[in-house]
Amino acid sequence: MKTFDELFAELQERARTRPAGSSTVAALDAGVHAQGKKVLEEAGEVWLAAEHESDDQLAEEISQLLFRLQVIMLGRGLTPDDVYRYL
Numbered sequence: 003m004k005t006f007d008e009l010f011a012e013l014q015e016r017a018r019t020r021p022a023g024s025s026t027v028a029a030l031d032a033g034v035h036a037q038g039k040k041v042l043e044e045a046g047e048v049w050l051a052a053e054h055e056s057d058d059q060l061a062e063e064i065s066q067l068l069f070r071l072q073v074i075m076l077g078r079g080l081t082p083d084d085v086y087r088y089l
């Protein structure tokens with residue numbers, strides 16, 4: 003179990019050390035266009051899960067959307083604090 007901030011710190015570390023097989027590294031290397039498509043894809047899956055799937059499946063889709071949003075943040079050099087100031 004981890005929080006949004008803990009996941010972000012983990013992804014920052016992946017971006018820094020670039021371990022083989024990392025989904026984060028692959029997503030960052032794919033570029034912002036591919037990253038944006040993944041955000042839209044996961045957002046659509048969240049929507050469909052909210053209408054048609056279980057709470058657990060919805061939670062999993064939301065976790066994947068959060069990951070994809072964090073990749074966009076990392077790619078642009080944003081931190082969670084840059085986002086939190088608008089909440």
Ligand SMILES: N=c1c2ncn([C@@H]3O[C@H](COP(=O)(O)OP(=O)(O)OP(=O)(O)O)[C@@H](O)[C@H]3O)c2ncn1[C@@H]1O[C@H](COP(=O)(O)O)[C@@H](O)[C@H]1O
Pocket residue numbers: 012013016023024025026027065066069070
């Ligand atoms: N939370 C996630 C996470 N959510 C989603 N994904 C990626 O998203 C994929 C699932 O998305 P899709 O349903 O679109 O499946 P897919 O189309 O087969 O995926 P792709 O081939 O497009 O990558 C997974 O296979 C991962 O590549 C994630 N990858 C990593 N994390 C976490 O990020 C941290 C760092 O991970 P690594 O960078 O892989 O070490 C770890 O804590 C992981 O648990």
